[in-house]
Amino acid sequence: MADLEPGDRRSAEGHGYRRKAAVGLFALAALSLAGCASTNIPTASVIEANTGVEQGYTISSGDKIRVTVFDEENLTGDYQVGLAGDVQLPLIGRIVAAGETSTTLAEMIATMLRDGSYVLSPRVAVEVAQHRPFFILGEVKTPGEYVYASNMTLEQAVAKAGGFTPRADKGVVILRRQTWSTPRKVRLDGETLLVSPGDTILVQEAFF
The missing domain is CATH 3.10.560.10 (Outer membrane lipoprotein wza domain like)
Structure with missing residues (x-):
């Protein structure tokens, strides 16, 4: 070993x-x-x-995720998934990440940024920075x-x-x-x- x-x-x-x-x-x-x-x-x-x-892989509490919003440096960063399975993101606020894949969470964030008129055509990527x-x-x-x-x-x-x-x-x-x-x-x-x-x-x- x-x-x-x-x-x-x-x-x-x-x-x-x-x-x-x-x-x-x-x-x-x-x-x-x-x-x-x-x-x-x-x-x-x-x-x-x-x-x-x-x-x-599905995201859960204890993970740290990296959210990248292309061309939006202030909206890009690493976020800890809390015990309740949620994360606090700029502009959007608190959303539930647990149970989502990186792809579905990225789509969710992009939709919320667009629907909230925060970013006109957001391109978002999510990855697990630390399991x-x-x-x-x-x-x-x-x-x-x-x-x-x-x-x-x-x-x-x-x-x-x-x-x-x-x-x-x-x-x-x-x-x-x-x-x-x-x-x-x-x-x-x-x-x-x-x-x-x-x-x-x-x-x-x-x-x-």
Whole structure:
């Protein structure tokens, strides 16, 4: 496994987002203490888990987005998506960004600028400047919060956390994903699991 890169770990922007993430992280950790009760956790295959990631990225709280309004420097900048999923933009004010793709959000902003007579023919582009972090805990050497990178795999996520401990069960993880209503147990079966921004991953102890 690769060494932990300096500066790779970071704090999520905003204390509110940190508290929300921490609640999810410790709630998931509690599942590992439930013993046999963990057998009641729904299961998902790697294919099922990867489908949501491959279908395209949607913006959510904790992301930082870059809005570019061409030829309008004062309307261009980076904006943090808040806990409620909204952003505060110049002239337009507060709009909901969560659940939108970069393309649909750009179209929404352009429409509001045009309909509000702020810009005659606005050309807008939106990109994710910084993804929300992911969390990994349990049987890894350095559990915690880490910066997400595009197309990240579970193997890469574990590497960021310093690798598995000798006690780790490398064949299954419990995954809490923001688009799922409940955590799910994912059996790896030698397949590559994709990580999504905001994921909380629990590596359990193997029982021999």
